[in-house]
Amino acid sequence: MDEGARDAGARDAGARGEGLWLHAVTRAGGPDRPGGLTGVGGAAVRTVEAAGLAAVVSPVDLGRFDEDALRRNLEDLAWLEEVARSHHAVVAALGAAGTVVPARLATVYHDAAGVRSMLAERRTDLDATLSRLTGRTEWGVKMFSTPASAPAPAPATGRPGTEYLRRRRAQLSADDEWQQRAAEGAEEIHSALEARAEAARRHPPQDRRLTGRPEPMVLNAAYLVDERGSAGFTEAVAAHAGRHAELDVELTGPWPPYSFTAAGDEPAAGDEPAAGEEPRARGEP
Amino acid sequence: MSQLSYGNSRAVATTGHEPANLGDILERVLDRGIVIVGDIRVSLLDIELLTLKLRLVVASVDTAREMGIDWWEHDPWLSSQAREALPAPRKGEALPADAPAEPLPAPRKARHG
Numbered sequence: 001m002d003e004g005a006r007d008a009g010a011r012d013a014g015a016r017g018e019g020l021w022l023h024a025v026t027r028a029g030g031p032d033r034p035g036g037l038t039g040v041g042g043a044a045v046r047t048v049e050a051a052g053l054a055a056v057v058s059p060v061d062l063g064r065f066d067e068d069a070l071r072r073n074l075e076d077l078a079w080l081e082e083v084a085r086s087h088h089a090v091v092a093a094l095g096a097a098g099t100v101v102p103a104r105l106a107t108v109y110h111d112a113a114g115v116r117s118m119l120a121e122r123r124t125d126l127d128a129t130l131s132r133l134t135g136r137t138e139w140g141v142k143m144f145s146t147p148a149s150a151p152a153p154a155p156a157t158g159r160p161g162t163e164y165l166r167r168r169r170a171q172l173s174a175d176d177e178w179q180q181r182a183a184e185g186a187e188e189i190h191s192a193l194e195a196r197a198e199a200a201r202r203h204p205p206q207d208r209r210l211t212g213r214p215e216p217m218v219l220n221a222a223y224l225v226d227e228r229g230s231a232g233f234t235e236a237v238a239a240h241a242g243r244h245a246e247l248d249v250e251l252t253g254p255w256p257p258y259s260f261t262a263a264g265d266e267p268a269a270g271d272e273p274a275a276g277e278e279p280r281a282r283g284e285p
Numbered sequence: 286m287s288q289l290s291y292g293n294s295r296a297v298a299t300t301g302h303e304p305a306n307l308g309d310i311l312e313r314v315l316d317r318g319i320v321i322v323g324d325i326r327v328s329l330l331d332i333e334l335l336t337l338k339l340r341l342v343v344a345s346v347d348t349a350r351e352m353g354i355d356w357w358e359h360d361p362w363l364s365s366q367a368r369e370a371l372p373a374p375r376k377g378e379a380l381p382a383d384a385p386a387e388p389l390p391a392p393r394k395a396r397h398g
Contacts, residue, residue, distance in 0.1 A: 019325060067325055081307055088310050091318075104318040108325040118321060129319065140309060203316070206308055222317075234289070251289040252309055261319035 019065055020048070020057040020115055022107040023090040024100040024256070025126050028054040034093045040086045041065070050116035051123040053130075056094055057115060065108055074106070095256030099134045101126060102258045129261060136198055138260060139223045139233060139253035142206070143189065144215040145182035146248055148175045178246055185244040186219040192240060196233055197223035201259045215248065222259035230254065 021040050026033075028049045037045040039058020047054040063069065073079045084105060091102045109115045119126070194200040205217035225233045234251060241249035 022321065022323065025319070025321075062325075065325070070325070080311070084307070084310050084314050087314055088305070102314075102318040104320055105314040107321050107323040110324040114324045118323075122321060126319075203312065206312070211308065238289075248290065252305065255305075255313065258313035258317040261317065 017062055018059050019062045020109045020112065021060045021065065021087075022103040022109065022115065023056045023058065023087060024094050024102045025119070025130070026054050026056060026094060026098055026100050027130055028052050030054070030098045032097065034097050037090050037093055038086070039090055040083045045090055048112045048115040048119075050119040053119045053123065053126055055115045055119055056090065056100075057109070057112075058090070060108065062110075070106055070108075091256045091258075095137075099130050100256050101129050101133065101261050102256050133224075133257045133260060135227050136224050136257060136260075137227055137230060137253065138255040138257045139225055139230070139237075139251060140255060141189075141193065141219070141221050141223065141237060142211075142217055142250045142252070143182075143186045143219040144211075144213060144248040144250070145179060145218050146215060146246055148178035182218050182246040185247050189237075189240045189244065189247070189249070190219060190221055193221070193223055193233070193236065196229065196236055197225050199224040199260055203259070218247070222255075224257060224260045 023039065023045065026047075028047075033047070033056070039045050039060070041058060041060035041064070043059045045056055045058045047056055049055075064073070073083075087105055091100060094100045095102070109118070190200070190202070201222045203220045203222065205220045208214065208216070211217055223233065237249060237251045241247065
């Protein structure tokens with residue numbers, strides 16, 4: 001735990017009660033926000049405005065959402081799922097109505113004053129991020145390698161041991177070749193989709209236990225696409241998928257632009273963007 | 286959020302409007318989204334949460350590293366050593382078919398400075 005965390009802990013000890021969970025930041029006075037949204041604590045979502053920005057927050061009980069409680073609760077997958085889904089539902093509803101900068105899970109403030117000072121401090125980069133994301137949406141594309149087809153049987157030699165070894169070698173080499181094709185096909189599709197997108201980000205492939213699929217995931221990417229180009233983008237995904245028998249292509253979205261909130265300048269996180277995580281934005285100043 | 290699948294195993298694209306799956310949501314809300322320092326710093330830097338994420342996302346730390354999945358080492362939010370140069374990931378490699386299904390060993394704490 002760093003200095004700041006200790007300070008926050010010390011303040012927190014004397015100030016239990018209600019905190020504010022940050023869902024997302026939008027522009028103040030933007031399009032009408034959808035009504036009736038409830039946040040992670042089950043209470044109505046509201047906004048805190050400053051510096052021309054609006055933080056969309058929901059009140060939470062600090063008994064359940066202070067540092068210790070969060071640390072414990074985040075370990076509980078059922079709790080995490082509920083909170084993640086509630087947080088996402090708010091972000092998605094806001095994103096459907098206008099431009100949002102989604103906040104990471106578990107960004108909590110003691111009060112509205114804390115939220116306002118954050119908005120003032122981060123004004124420049126939040127404003128730039130909102131501008132960059134306006135009129136754009138995120139699509140997720142995951143690619144899985146399909147099972148390799150069995151190689152053609154070799155002519156019989158009358159020697160079962162030799163035949164077995166030959167078949168085994170043929171199968172292994174066919175598998176390798178198939179995997180290689182899947183990897184190359186995924187790169188090819190990714191390049192084509194990236195060319196249609198404003199920005200693209202590759203994420204680590206997900207484990208089988210997370211995907212629930214037996215096939216390995218070979219590519220996990222997100223694309224920031226102009227809303228007017230979304231139909232063309234999804235059609236392109238389908239068209240490319242149809243040309244690659246070695247791949248199963250899964251398209252998800254539209255998502256709020258979770259994967260494109262960082263332009264490579266996150267003051268809270270360090271001076272430099274993380275290697276391999278830099279968004280490849282085109283047409284940016 | 287809708288989900289569409291295309292592939293040779295389904296000659297015709299199947300369309301469905303299912304709720305977004307939990308893995309996709311967790312991946313986004315835990316690893317993406319803007320990093321803003323709140324008053325309450327749960328700090329997902331916390332080793333336990335990191336363990337949870339690894340449990341969810343990768344088969345094992347070593348398997349992941351072999352596969353070039355080492356994003357948590359690059360994520361400045363998760364690792365104080367994020368800016369250290371690391372070998373480039375090897376692309377296109379798949380999980381071994383017999384990836385272990387048992388719980389993970391704890392990730393090395395040394396990464397967290």
